[in-house]
Amino acid sequence: MKNFNKVLTLLALFLLIFPILTFAAEFRVGQQSSFSSEEKTNENLYMAGGTIISAGSVDKDLLVAGGTVLVSGPVLGDLFVVGGNITVLSQVSGDIRIGGGNIIVNGNILGDAVIGGGQIILSSKSISGDVAIAGGTIQMNSEVKGNVKIGGGEIYINAPVVGNVDIKAQKLTLGPKADIKGNLKYEAENPVIIEEGGKVQGETIFTELKGHNGENKNVTGSILGFFTFLLVAKFFMLLATALIIGLIFHKYSDELIEKATTNPLKELGRGIVTIIVLPVLSVILLITIIGIPFGILGLLSFIMLLIFTAMITPIFLGALVYKWISRGSSYVVNWKTMLLGVVVYFILSLIPFIGWIAICVSTMITLGAALNIKWEIVKEWR
Numbered sequence: 001m002k003n004f005n006k007v008l009t010l011l012a013l014f015l016l017i018f019p020i021l022t023f024a025a026e027f028r029v030g031q032q033s034s035f036s037s038e039e040k041t042n043e044n045l046y047m048a049g050g051t052i053i054s055a056g057s058v059d060k061d062l063l064v065a066g067g068t069v070l071v072s073g074p075v076l077g078d079l080f081v082v083g084g085n086i087t088v089l090s091q092v093s094g095d096i097r098i099g100g101g102n103i104i105v106n107g108n109i110l111g112d113a114v115i116g117g118g119q120i121i122l123s124s125k126s127i128s129g130d131v132a133i134a135g136g137t138i139q140m141n142s143e144v145k146g147n148v149k150i151g152g153g154e155i156y157i158n159a160p161v162v163g164n165v166d167i168k169a170q171k172l173t174l175g176p177k178a179d180i181k182g183n184l185k186y187e188a189e190n191p192v193i194i195e196e197g198g199k200v201q202g203e204t205i206f207t208e209l210k211g212h213n214g215e216n217k218n219v220t221g222s223i224l225g226f227f228t229f230l231l232v233a234k235f236f237m238l239l240a241t242a243l244i245i246g247l248i249f250h251k252y253s254d255e256l257i258e259k260a261t262t263n264p265l266k267e268l269g270r271g272i273v274t275i276i277v278l279p280v281l282s283v284i285l286l287i288t289i290i291g292i293p294f295g296i297l298g299l300l301s302f303i304m305l306l307i308f309t310a311m312i313t314p315i316f317l318g319a320l321v322y323k324w325i326s327r328g329s330s331y332v333v334n335w336k337t338m339l340l341g342v343v344v345y346f347i348l349s350l351i352p353f354i355g356w357i358a359i360c361v362s363t364m365i366t367l368g369a370a371l372n373i374k375w376e377i378v379k380e381w382r
Helices: 002-017 220-248 250-262 264-287 292-326 335-349 354-381
Strands: 025-029 032-035 044-054 062-071 079-088 096-105 113-122 131-140 148-157 165-174 184-188 204-208
Touching: 025 032, 044 220, 062 220, 079 220, 220 250, 220 292, 220 335, 250 264, 250 292, 250 354, 264 292, 264 354, 292 335, 292 354, 335 354
Parallel strands: 025 044, 032 044, 044 062, 062 079, 079 096, 096 113, 113 131, 131 148, 148 165, 165 184, 184 204
Antiparallel strands: none
16 A cells, blocks of 8 residues: 555656646736636646636646636646646646646546546546546546556546556445456455446456454545545645745745855855744743733744745755756746756655755755845835
8 A cells, every 4th residue: 555655656746747848938827817718828828826717728738726727728738737626628638637626527638647636526538648546536437548546535437448457445336337458456445346337358356455353444445545645735735835936926936046046054044043043032022921922923923934935945946956957057947947846845755864854954045045035125125
């Protein structure tokens, strides 16, 4: 189970970081962001907001981060979506990568599909590539011409699959339209339920999930899906926040990278001093009656500062690593470097001690640079 979680997570990360395309882009940002059916773009399209509707034609990649997302226009490149409620009705010529709460995919997918969510429904006519899914409740009504890997709670497959199927779940059911031409390998509490008409043409390998006392654990499949989803959801949420901050406040991001890379040791020291002094000073103020409001304000500021810094640290890491990989002469801040930064941040968080230290140092440098910018703004006001 642990190996499956790792493989699925690494697969998602690989498919997310793999495409390196052109840097041309069009941006749509707002509480309600839309790209109408009459519109068309020959560049990559990036959309962020509360409610997002993309009905126009996108000739390259479409990247969306929002609360409620509807994609109905054709996408000739890859589709990447992070959100709460997500509906995809359009045909996507490339791959799709989706992370959210409730996800519905009805459009045809000509590439691979990597999806992580709570409730997932695939009802497109076909998916031409491979499928990797992690979620709670999963219903797959789409024909898949590649292989399928799924980890979750309750899984229902009711469509043909040309390749092999690998399942880790609490409950697995094959509907009447299910036709697995390859092998079916699955781990579940009980043998698969095959409704009339459903069939597996290849070999079936079943591993029963049991507890230490030999009895089935009813929560095993749910825990598997839950923790796999947490890993994928953590990645997507981190990416969404970095993208929103980086794309909306692009000038601030550029200045942040400049401050952090110009004198990293100075910014590291500034961050360390702040992380030590601010909470200590706040606690001291709480001891005095007159200073209680300021102490509470200081602690709240400390917490908010840590959250904000965690959001922007991947932006710094991405620019740093990209410059090192590309051997460029300057630091670049765009969606690709942010994606790279989130991947690096996420991988480092999985490495004990060394990875945690690297994140801590990067966070302190980023915090110092952010405070440096704030201090310069304060001086201008004075």
